[in-house]
Amino acid sequence: AAVLGLFLAAALVVAVQSTCDIPPHLPSAELKEQYQHRTTFPYNSTVEYVCRPGYVRNVKAQNVLVCGRNSRWHGSKEFCIPKLCTYPGEPANGRLVLAEKFSFGSAAHFTCNTGYRLVGNSEIQCVIKNGVVTWNRDIPICEPIPCSPPPEIANGKHSGADKELFEYGASVTYWCHTVRWGERPFSLVGDASIFCTTTDNINGVWNKPAPECKVVKCEHPNVENGKLLSGYRAEYTYQDTVMFDCNFRYAMNGSDASTCKEDGLWDPPLPLCQLSSCDDPPDVPNAVKAKLAGNLFPVETVVTYECRQGHQFSPGETTRHIKCLPDFTWTETPHPCERIRCPNPDISNGKPLNVWEDKDYYVYGDRLEVTCNDGYAFKGHSNSIVLQCTSDGRWDPAVPECIPEPRCPKPDTAHGREIYKSKNDYIVGTRLTLACDSGYVLRGRDSTECQADASWAPPLPFCDKVCGPPPQITNGQHSGLGREQFPYGAEVTYSCVEGLSLIGDASVYCTSDDGVNLAWSGPAPECRVVRCPKPAVERGRMTPQRFTFPYGADVRFSCEEGFVLHGDAESRCLADGAWHPPLPTCQPVRCPRPSRQENLVTYSFKSQYKVNETLSFSCKRDGRQSANSQTTCSANGTWIPPPTCKKSDTCEKILRNREDFQCGVPLTELKTLLEVQKLYLEIQKLEKEL
Template sequence: MRVLLGWMGPLLALLVLQPAGSMAAEVQCPVPTIPHGRLNPAQKNLTAGSAAMLECDAGYVPAGSNTVKCLSSGRLQPRAPACTLGRCPSPPAVDHADRRLSYELLVGSTVTYFCRHGYMLIPGVSPTTTCLTDFTWSAVPALCQMVQCPSPDIVNGRVTSGKQDKYSVGQQVEFQCNPGYTMWGSQRIQCWSDGNWKPPVPYCDKVCVPPPLITSGQHTGVRTELFPYGMEVKYSCAEGLSLIGDESIYCTSEDGVNLTWSGPAPVCRVVRCPRPVVAQGRMDLSRHTFSYGTSVHFSCNEGFVLHGSAESRCVADGTWQPALPECQPALCPKPQVANGKLTSTDQMWYPINATVTFECHEGYHHFSGDGEAALKDSWTATCLADGNWTPLPKCKKQGDADVCGEVAYIQSVVSDCHVPTEDVKTLLEIRKLFLEIQKLKVELQGLSKEFLEHILH
């Protein structure tokens, strides 16, 4: 009995301290909302000392322990249970490919592969893989295939380095053209990682046969083996010989397919033309020998006129072409004077130094360059050595002379004094006023004459 009372003592003391009619409240831990996760079993509160498992959605994992406990202090352990995105292990290796890794291989992230040198992606295949919610990677098919260049074909030529159906990256091929053809492009090409040949495959084009040789001469292609399209060769002759024909010929095509030379080869020949002699004429060269191709320019002595071409050339048959000109005596045509007539010999042509005489028709007078009427009744003109006359007279009425003088004055002002175009109109208005005054003066003179005659009678 004593032992029982000893054990009950503390318990009785505790009951005495509790308020009458109440018991100690049970300790509970409230469970927060867990994004992407939940407790199993699901419940809103945990009592002290109880535990539950933390379950996360697909692709998520517990952040720390997956067991949640309620402590006697009323706190959860861990305090804030959470679910975070899960991670995938390293992505799988792919033959002949490398990958660009991201720092975090979280669920939903993507890794891209790229082919190594000498390989290329298979058309239509995606080079990526994705981290799935079960923490595995999506299937990766074969991605890369070996790069190969096709066998290069060259028309009118051949491969000299060993022909294959396919060539791998880095392999080189050399070519050679068939006889009679020349190569355009690089003789050696290489297979690149994009499956193309670089430089591009060359081609073999036809060439012209060697240009013909000529006697006593040579051409510039004597040391050349091939003569491709567009090539030029020039010919030259030995000293003392003339080159007859085209100096240069070209390798060209008349039908767009076959190649031929642009013309026949020239020939070397001794060509001498006689000294050109033109009576009453002279030439611009003082030489005594005239070989093929020499050109001479002619002119006539004073008093003679050149008839024919002023220049002639020594041609292959030893003649001058065009034919040598002639120098004929210079003649002046019959002079024509408006409102005047000849009083001397009347003929169609006049020799040099011939003189003719003129007089003006009735009512007209000869006027000099300054507009003043000349006093004499006849005038002369002389035929000059160049076939032209000395200045011919001008027969005009008195009023016409005034008008012509004014026109000449206006022309001289415009040309010699450089009067601006906009000022010419003003000048013409002034001249018009002058002519009106002149006309009025004439009318006044007529009235004065009639008045005097009236007084006298």
């Protein structure tokens, strides 16, 4: 009871304290008349609002507020929303800066396109007039931004002289007056065209000052040690541009292009061409410049000379260096490379072969032919040797030694003889020429010379037996015509004059039956007229097709369809003018009478049948004869289809006998039929077991 009393007391205190002050003042709504003069409102009381002019009820929210426990008013205050003005439109050459809505109290702002300015206020507001929501003024207009007339220039004019109005974007072009012949022309200094623009979007201004018409002359652009690449003229005036390049081995200091300006000066200033390389390094006889990287030689460039093979600047020195100095001169000009010397050859018991080759000294490239005195010879060499002075100052080959002269053995060639000898004895250098006796031929070289090592070079030849000329034939010839001797193994081939055939072996060989004596391998062939008759085979064909049939001609035969070849298919024309083997014949194809077969019945009365003839036959089945069939004799001598009879199996025979067991058969007959079938099956079983 005490707790309940405390709870009620607390509730009473809250109820007494929960009162609300005057409801809030809203810009979009006002209290109804009955609530406007009250200052306090008890807990849970409500007040109702009505929309002010320019606003309309929001159906999504109630237009009441409720006094809550915390002495605050509760409820949505968005029960009145602004009314909307109509779309105001856009000015020509301008645009509306859009807001989200054209609601009461909002403003619309306007701006003009580039080149136009606003006439009127740039802002209008959505207000109430005469109880209606509308715009407070008309929208502004956009008019072109004007420029004042372009400035006039002395000694020139512009393209807008006949116009009075110049609006934003308009342009004019200036040009200078022409002058009389002989007077200097005017140059248009500045941009030829200017255009109307604006900096504040209100007033128009020209984008740059007007150009000037002036007489401008620049001096002729001369660059020492340089040349003009482009822009050459007799006189140079404003805006003329020239390009330069420096002469070979000069470097440019400055810009390679310059333009004539209004003050008559070149800009950038004309460049300087300054020396940047030494001249070509001097040529040195018998030397080459090694590893040149180009034809420019700046300061500190080093050039290396290398003496050619077999040359030197001084003993042991084959290379020399020079350098480009700061004054663009070379440190020195090397003296020529001289040939390397070889020592004077001192040959004991020898001398130069030719007097004119004897010198006080010898240098690289000199040639000296030396020989030994009489009675002496070079060991291992011929009677003279050619020495060459090489690039390293030595003789090649090394200077030889002369020793007492050796002799070669006297040639002993069986069936041969000497026909020339250059010296009385067989000393080094003696040259011989050898020949064979009649009936023999020389194998090897016929000339030889005695060498320093007492040997003959080339080696001595030997004499070998030969065959005489092969026999001649009438109306023919052989390939050895004009030769008198033929060595062992030689072959000659015979041929006949046109129109004759070669009868016999076409080639004969020089051979030996006993290994000693030589003779031809066989008799010579003959040349005769051989023509075989045209081979005609009735009902046959010949391949290849030809019209002449000389000795050795081969032909092949085949028969037409329906005929068969009797004899050999190939034949050859022989020396007697006859074909061998004899020509075949083509006989008609015949089919034999079919052979006897079990259960086959033929209705045949002949032993042979022609192609396309037919034959009737039938097959016996369990003692009964089937319907007649036919077969035909084909072109290859076989029957189509083959006249054969297939043996029936046991199951087929049983099924065939099923037709005997029909409805209505008396029992006595049926019993007899079953016994017969049983007997038949037992016989079949016995046959299979056997």
